[in-house]
Amino acid sequence: MIKWTPTANDVGEDIPICFIAQTTAEYQSELRCIIVVVEERQSKPNIVIANEAPVLGGFLTFTPKGKNPDGTIRMDSRFKASQIYTGSCSPASSWKCHQGDCGTITTSEYGETDPDHPGDNCQLQGFVTRSLQTDKPFDLLDQDCCWTYNTEDLGSWSMIAHIDLGRRSDTGNPNRSPVTTMPPQIRVPQNRPTTYNLLAHDPDGDNVRCRYGIKNNLECSTCKTVPGFTLDENACSLSFSGSSSSGVYVFELVLEDFPRQNTTLKYHDGTSTVKYPMSLDASDPLSKIPLQFLVRVGDAVPSFVLGEYIPKYITPTVHHGTFIRTSLGKEFSFPVSAVSTKSQIKDIEISGPLNIEKTFEYDTVTGVGKAMIKWTPTANDVGEDIPICFIAQTTAEYQSELRCIIVVVEERQIESDVECTDTTMTLYVSKSSIKGFNETNLRLNDPSCLVTTNGSHIIASVSLNSCGTQVEETVDEIIFRNEMTSFDHPHDIITREHQIEIPFTCKFSRKSRLSASFEAHKSAYLSTDVGFGNFTYLFEFYDSSAFTTVIDPKTYPIKLKLKDMIYMGIKVRSSLSNIRLFVESCRATPHDNPNDPIYYDIITNGCTKDKTTKVYSGSLKEFRFGLQAFSFIGNYDQVYISCTVLLCGAGDNKTRCAQGCTDSYNRRKRSMISDTQRHFISQGPLRLAGNSSGCPGFSLNRVIAVALLWPLLWLLEL
Numbered sequence: 067m068i069k070w071t072p073t074a075n076d077v078g079e080d081i082p083i084c085f086i087a088q089t090t091a092e093y094q095s096e097l098r099c100i101i102v103v104v105e106e107r108q109s110k111p112n113i114v115i116a117n118e119a120p121v122l123g124g125f126l127t128f129t130p131k132g133k134n135p136d137g138t139i140r141m142d143s144r145f146k147a148s149q150i151y152t153g154s155c156s157p158a159s160s161w162k163c164h165q166g167d168c169g170t171i172t173t174s175e176y177g178e179t180d181p182d183h184p185g186d187n188c189q190l191q192g193f194v195t196r197s198l199q200t201d202k203p204f205d206l207l208d209q210d211c212c213w214t215y216n217t218e219d220l221g222s223w224s225m226i227a228h229i230d231l232g233r234r235s236d237t238g239n240p241n242r243s244p245v246t247t248m249p250p251q252i253r254v255p256q257n258r259p260t261t262y263n264l265l266a267h268d269p270d271g272d273n274v275r276c277r278y279g280i281k282n283n284l285e286c287s288t289c290k291t292v293p294g295f296t297l298d299e300n301a302c303s304l305s306f307s308g309s310s311s312s313g314v315y316v317f318e319l320v321l322e323d324f325p326r327q328n329t330t331l332k333y334h335d336g337t338s339t340v341k342y343p344m345s346l347d348a349s350d351p352l353s354k355i356p357l358q359f360l361v362r363v364g365d366a367v368p369s370f371v372l373g374e375y376i377p378k379y380i381t382p383t384v385h386h387g388t389f390i391r392t393s394l395g396k397e398f399s400f401p402v403s404a405v406s407t408k409s410q411i412k413d414i415e416i417s418g419p420l421n422i423e424k425t426f427e428y429d430t431v432t433g434v435g436k437a438m439i440k441w442t443p444t445a446n447d448v449g450e451d452i453p454i455c456f457i458a459q460t461t462a463e464y465q466s467e468l469r470c471i472i473v474v475v476e477e478r479q480i481e482s483d484v485e486c487t488d489t490t491m492t493l494y495v496s497k498s499s500i501k502g503f504n505e506t507n508l509r510l511n512d513p514s515c516l517v518t519t520n521g522s523h524i525i526a527s528v529s530l531n532s533c534g535t536q537v538e539e540t541v542d543e544i545i546f547r548n549e550m551t552s553f554d555h556p557h558d559i560i561t562r563e564h565q566i567e568i569p570f571t572c573k574f575s576r577k578s579r580l581s582a583s584f585e586a587h588k589s590a591y592l593s594t595d596v597g598f599g600n601f602t603y604l605f606e607f608y609d610s611s612a613f614t615t616v617i618d619p620k621t622y623p624i625k626l627k628l629k630d631m632i633y634m635g636i637k638v639r640s641s642l643s644n645i646r647l648f649v650e651s652c653r654a655t656p657h658d659n660p661n662d663p664i665y666y667d668i669i670t671n672g673c674t675k676d677k678t679t680k681v682y683s684g685s686l687k688e689f690r691f692g693l694q695a696f697s698f699i700g701n702y703d704q705v706y707i708s709c710t711v712l713l714c715g716a717g718d719n720k721t722r723c724a725q726g727c728t729d730s731y732n733r734r735k736r737s738m739i740s741d742t743q744r745h746f747i748s749q750g751p752l753r754l755a756g757n758s759s760g761c762p763g764f765s766l767n768r769v770i771a772v773a774l775l776w777p778l779l780w781l782l783e784l
C-alpha cells in the first residue's frame with residue numbers, strides 16, 4: 067500500500083510514482099508508473115473589497131514555519147475581523163506592510179467562522195503565508211474605515227503587529243507571537259460586575275502583557291482607556307465594575323510577549339539584539355500583536371444568579387485554558403452546554419480556525435443549549451497552538467462567561483502497531499511520534515496493568531482476558547478492544563484532556579476460535595525454509611532428566627512447586643540428516659508472546675542466563691535442558707516458555723549453530739545457505755501449585771489475526 071499526502075511544494079506539479087516487484091532471486095516484474103496531478107486546494111477568497119462593512123473588532127497572530135526550499139523564510143499569519151452579518155461577511159480589514167521587509171504573500175485562504183443570520187455577527191478570518199528574504203523585524207499595519215457604531219463615536223481603526231523572526235537563544239527558533247481569539251461580540255448587563263479572561267497564550271512560554279494601545283494612528287485610533295473597566299495587564303483580564311451607563315465601548319489593546327530570561331535574537335546577517343524580561347525592560351517586547359474588540363454594556367439584569375438570566379455552563383463543557391492535543395487530519399470535537407431558565411439560549415458563538423464547524427440545538431423543556439464543535443487540522447495548522455473561544459448567548463442578549471481552549475496541533479500521526487496472537491495483543495507505540503508526553507502517565511483500560519518501554523517504543527501487552535480488554539462478538543468474529551490513554555498528573559494545573567488515546571483491537575474469526583478453544587498444549591511447529599525443505603519443531607515438557615516421558619498435554623497447565631525441576635526438550639523433525647538445531651534464546655513470559663515486555667531470561671545468545679539451568683546431552687537435532695521452578699512464576703498467574711530456534715547445516719563451522727554461546731548482541735548476518743530463519747516456538751503454561759487464581763487463558767493454535775491500526779492514515783486515492 068503506497069501512501070502520500072501532497073504538500074504545498076507539490077501544488078501545480080505532476081508527480082510521478084513508479085514501482086516494480088522484485089524476488090529474492092532478483093527477477094523483476096514489469097515497471098509501472100503513475101502520475102499524480104496535484105491541484106491547488108479549492109479556496110474561496112470571498113473577501114470582497116467593494117462592500118466593506120464596519121468592524122466589531124479584529125486581531126492578528128503569526129507563526130514562523132521554518133524555511134522554504136528556496137531558502138526564504140516562511141511565516142504564517144492569521145487574522146480575524148468581525149462585523150454585523152448582512153448576508154455576506156467582508157469587514158473592512160486589509161493588512162499592509164508598514165515598516166521593514168514584509169516579504170511577499172505566497173498563499174492566502176479566507177473563510178467565515180460561525181456565519182449567522184442577518185443582524186447577528188460574523189467573523190471573517192484570513193490565513194496568509196509570507197515568504198521573506200530576511201529575518202529582520204517588520205511591521206504589518208491595518209488601517210481602515212470604520213468601527214461599527216460605538217459610544218465614543220470612533221470612526222477609523224488602526225492596528226499594528228510587530229514581527230521579529232530572529233533566532234532566539236533559548237529555544238533555538240524564531241519567536242512565535244502570543245495566540246488569541248475572541249468571539250465577535252461581548253455583552254455585559256450594566257449592573258453586573260464581570261471579569262473576562264482574555265486569551266493570551268504564548269506557545270513559547272513567554273510572559274504576555276495586555277495593555278491599552280498608546281501609539282496614535284498605529285496601535286489605536288483614539289487611544290483611550292475605557293471608564294468602568296479595569297485591565298489587569300499581567301493577567302490579561304478585563305474587569306467591569308458593574309456601574310456604567312449602557313453603551314458600546316471600543317477596546318484597542320496590544321499583546322506583547324517578553325522572555326523569562328535575557329534572550330538574544332540572532333539574525334542571518336550576523337547582527338543580534340537582546341530582549342529582556344518585562345521586569346528589566348518593558349519597552350522592548352519580542353513581538354506585539356493587536357487585539358481590538360467591542361463591549362456592549364446593556365440593560366440591567368434582574369438577577370445575578372448563574373443559570374437564570376445569565377447562562378451557566380454545565381457538564382460536559384470544557385474548562386477555560388484546557389489544552390487539547392491533536393494531529394494533522396485527525397478530527398476532534400468537544401461539547402459545550404449552557405442553561406438559562408429565565409431567558410432562552412439563542413446560540414453558542416465561537417471563534418476558532420478556518421473550517422471549524424458547529425451544530426447547535428436548544429431544548430425548550432430543560433432550557434439547555436448544546437453545541438458540538440468540530441474541527442480537523444490541516445497541514446497549515448501543524449506546529450501551531452490554535453485557540454478556540456466560545457460564549458453562550460440568550461435571546462435577551464445575556465452572555466455566559468467567555469471560555470477559551472488551546473488546540474496543540476502536532477505533525478505526526480501516532481505511529482503504532484498491534485501484534486495479535488491467540489492469547490495476547492501487544493501495542494507498540496513509537497516514542498518519537500508522541501514526543502513531549504510523560505510516558506509514565508499512560509494507562510490501559512485497567513490502570514493497574516503495566517505499560518513498559520524498550521527505549522524506542524512504548525509497549526503494552528495484555529492477555530485477551532485481562533487488563534480491561536473488552537470482548538465484542540459478531541456473527542463471524544470475536545473482537546478484543548483495549549485502549550492506551552494518558553492521564554493527568556494529579557498536580558497539573560492545566561487539564562490536558564485527551565493528550566493521547568490509542569485504541570487497539572484484535573479480531574479473530576469465530577470459527578477457528580470455537581473449534582480450537584481451550585487447547586492449551588501446542589503440538590508441532592511446521593516450517594519450510596530454502597534449502598531445508600519441510601521440517602517440524604517439537605517443544606515438550608518432560609517428567610524427569612531421563613527425557614523419556616513427555617508430560618501429558620491433557621494435564622496442562624503444568625503445576626509445579628517452587629524449586630521443582632522443569633525439564634524441557636526441543637526437537638527438530640526433518641528428512642534431512644546433515645542438519646543441526648540451535649536454541650539461541652529462551653525466556654519465561656507471563657503471556658504467550660515471545661515479545662512480551664515482561665520476561666525472565668533463561669538462555670540468551672546461546673548462553674545460559676539462569677543459574678539453575680542445566681543443559682543435558684541430547685543430539686544435533688535435540689536440545690534438552692532443565693531449570694528450577696522459580697519465583698518469577700509465582701508473580702504471575704502462569705508463565706510460558708518461548709524460545710528462538712534455528713537450523714544450520716551440520717558440516718559448516720561458520721554457522722550460528724557452530725558459534726554456540728557468543729554473549730554478544732552483534733548478530734552475524736544470516737548466511738543464506740547454511741542457516742534458517744529464526745523461529746519462535748513456545749510451550750506452556752506453567753503454574754505454581756497452590757496459586758491457581760485466575761481462569762486459564764484462551765489458547766489455541768495460531769490463527770490469522772487482523773490488527774486494526776489507529777489512527778487510520780488517510781489514503782491517497784489513486
Ligand SMILES: *[C@@H]1O[C@H](CO)[C@@H](O)[C@H](O)[C@H]1NC(C)=O
Nearest residue numbers: 327328329340341342343346
Ligand atoms: C540580564 O541583562 C541585564 C542588563 O544587561 C543584566 O543587568 C542582568 O544581569 C542580566 N541577567 C542575567 C541573568 O544574565
Ligand SMILES: *[C@@H]1O[C@H](CO)[C@@H](O)[C@H](O)[C@H]1NC(C)=O
Nearest residue numbers: 503504505506507554555556
Ligand atoms: C513523569 O511523571 C513522573 C511521575 O508523575 C515524574 O516523576 C517524572 O519526573 C516525570 N518525567 C518528566 C520527564 O516530566
Ligand SMILES: *[C@@H]1O[C@H](CO)[C@@H](O)[C@H](O)[C@H]1NC(C)=O
Nearest residue numbers: 494519520521522523525661
Ligand atoms: C522495541 O520494540 C520494537 C517492536 O518490537 C522494535 O521494533 C524496536 O527495535 C525495539 N527497540 C529497541 C531499542 O529494542
Ligand SMILES: *[C@@H]1O[C@H](CO)[C@@H](O)[C@H](O)[C@H]1NC(C)=O
Nearest residue numbers: 592593594598599600601641
Ligand atoms: C512441504 O509441505 C508442503 C505442504 O504440506 C508440501 O506441499 C510440499 O510438497 C512439502 N515439501 C517437501 C519437500 O516435502
Ligand SMILES: *[C@@H]1O[C@H](CO)[C@@H](O)[C@H](O)[C@H]1NC(C)=O
Nearest residue numbers: 715716717718719720721724
Ligand atoms: C572448522 O574450522 C577448523 C579451523 O578453525 C578446521 O580445521 C576444520 O576443518 C573446520 N571444519 C569443518 C567441518 O569445516
Ligand SMILES: *[C@@H]1O[C@H](CO)[C@@H](O)[C@H](O)[C@H]1NC(C)=O
Nearest residue numbers: 628700701702754755756757
Ligand atoms: C502465590 O502468589 C503470591 C503472589 O501473587 C505469592 O505471594 C505467594 O507466595 C504464592 N504462593 C505460593 C504457594 O507460591
